[in-house]
Amino acid sequence: MKRTKKERQQLLIETITDNPFVTDDQLAAKFSVSVQTIRLDRMELAIPELRERIKDVAAKNYENEVKSLPLDEVIGEIIDIELDKRALSIFDVREEHVFQRNGIARGHHLFAQANSLAVAVINDELALTVKSNVTFVKPVKSGDRVVTKAMVRAEDKLKNRTYVDVQSTVDNEIVFLGEFEMYRTKGVGETT
Amino acid sequence: MKRTKKERQQLLIETITDNPFVTDDQLAAKFSVSVQTIRLDRMELAIPELRERIKDVAAKNYENEVKSLPLDEVIGEIIDIELDKRALSIFDVREEHVFQRNGIARGHHLFAQANSLAVAVINDELALTVKSNVTFVKPVKSGDRVVTKAMVRAEDKLKNRTYVDVQSTVDNEIVFLGEFEMYRTKGVGETT
DNA sequence: CTGGTATTAGTACCAAGTTCTAATACTAAT
DNA sequence: ATTAGTATTAGAACTTGGTACTAATACCAG
Numbered sequence: 001m002k003r004t005k006k007e008r009q010q011l012l013i014e015t016i017t018d019n020p021f022v023t024d025d026q027l028a029a030k031f032s033v034s035v036q037t038i039r040l041d042r043m044e045l046a047i048p049e050l051r052e053r054i055k056d057v058a059a060k061n062y063e064n065e066v067k068s069l070p071l072d073e074v075i076g077e078i079i080d081i082e083l084d085k086r087a088l089s090i091f092d093v094r095e096e097h098v099f100q101r102n103g104i105a106r107g108h109h110l111f112a113q114a115n116s117l118a119v120a121v122i123n124d125e126l127a128l129t130v131k132s133n134v135t136f137v138k139p140v141k142s143g144d145r146v147v148t149k150a151m152v153r154a155e156d157k158l159k160n161r162t163y164v165d166v167q168s169t170v171d172n173e174i175v176f177l178g179e180f181e182m183y184r185t186k187g188v189g190e191t192t
Numbered sequence: 193m194k195r196t197k198k199e200r201q202q203l204l205i206e207t208i209t210d211n212p213f214v215t216d217d218q219l220a221a222k223f224s225v226s227v228q229t230i231r232l233d234r235m236e237l238a239i240p241e242l243r244e245r246i247k248d249v250a251a252k253n254y255e256n257e258v259k260s261l262p263l264d265e266v267i268g269e270i271i272d273i274e275l276d277k278r279a280l281s282i283f284d285v286r287e288e289h290v291f292q293r294n295g296i297a298r299g300h301h302l303f304a305q306a307n308s309l310a311v312a313v314i315n316d317e318l319a320l321t322v323k324s325n326v327t328f329v330k331p332v333k334s335g336d337r338v339v340t341k342a343m344v345r346a347e348d349k350l351k352n353r354t355y356v357d358v359q360s361t362v363d364n365e366i367v368f369l370g371e372f373e374m375y376r377t378k379g380v381g382e383t384t
Numbered sequence: 385c386t387g388g389t390a391t392t393a394g395t396a397c398c399a400a401g402t403t404c405t406a407a408t409a410c411t412a413a414t
Numbered sequence: 415a416t417t418a419g420t421a422t423t424a425g426a427a428c429t430t431g432g433t434a435c436t437a438a439t440a441c442c443a444g
Binding site for chain 1: 212
């Protein structure tokens with residue numbers, strides 16, 4: 001034959017990598033060998049069958065589909081809160097929160113936890129984030145438990161503003177710092 | 193226990209949409225009907241068989257992959273991108289993104305759109321947000337279509353930093369402004 | 385000519401279906 | 415109660431794209 005086994009197998013790898021949707025039949029025709037030879041080759045090279053290859057591609061796609069932010073009121077679980085003073089929440093980082101490439105959590109999940117905690121700590125029907133200044137100090141990985149603390153730092157009664165500092169840690173190491181300027185409808189202590 | 197045909201078919205659609213990888217057998221067990229019934233349902237609803245569904249998912253993935261770019265990894269839909277220069281995405285605000293109380297979008301959704309666009313615009317395998325400074329200029333409501341533009345403003349090759357300005361508008365009115373300091377592994381134009 | 389590798393052939397089997405036919409079950413209405 | 419019509423279930427034959435295995439043959443080197 002024209003090609004040696006090695007050459008054929010090399011080409012096989014390339015062909016399948018290039019187009020995982022190709023059947024053994026098509027490959028056999030392409031290389032002018034029998035289907036069995038192709039199957040032997042695949043076995044030696046540990047290349048799975050067509051359906052498995054397709055499933056892999058599909059599954060990868062599915063996993064990679066970004067989970068948008070959850071729709072809950074609060075991202076993370078609030079475990080302690082003292083209105084208008086401080087609040088504490090935890091958030092367990094899972095696979096769906098990280099870049100699959102490097103396992104590092106997407107920034108907006110940490111932001112979401114901090115932001116919703118800043119909203120929660122304010123004792124008001126309506127609290128909106130006006131500005132925020134955040135630093136992602138250290139990468140957070142899948143499996144990490146992020147403990148986030150929000151502390152009300154100051155109040156501007158005239159402007160209806162509340163300033164909240166947020167700090168997130170993993171194993172007591174700071175991973176995220178944020179300052180949030182929040183708008184509120186009513187001042188502290190008002191009830192109407 | 194006993195659902196009507198319509199109910200079952202509705203649930204069937206949802207189930208398969210949610211998880212295309214489910215077999216007729218599993219569906220039959222789930223709805224306590226025979227496999228044949230499931231197949232009749234699929235025929236009536238023109239839902240293809242498992243393998244075709246998987247192939248569809250895979251094919252879709254493949255198309256996207258050919259266009260390269262981690263377009264999947266973005267909150268909102270990227271409609272235009274010029275790597276290392278600018279990018280544009282749209283995000284339709286729906287009920288689940290807003291505070292029920294007042295219909296105003298939660299800040300972290302806008303942040304997420306901006307943040308993921310800032311990540312996407314950077315032509316690098318790995319881009320991480322280091323710092324960001326954002327302002328929620330104007331409340332965004334359910335039904336609004338947020339158009340977000342990210343522009344690369346500067347590059348600090350020594351520190352591996354890229355500075356991205358992000359601006360979101362609804363009906364040409366600015367609703368969100370952000371500055372993002374991004375870390376990248378490689379400089380612009382480098383390939384290895 | 386003999387051994388070892390490479391290739392081909394053939395059989396039985398599998399999953400997850402399709403297509404088709406036929407039998408039953410349920411329900412609603414005359 | 416009978417009957418029509420829909421809904422459900424059952425079963426057999428066939429399809430794809432394979433796996434797993436056995437066995438025969440081809441090729442090439444020493």
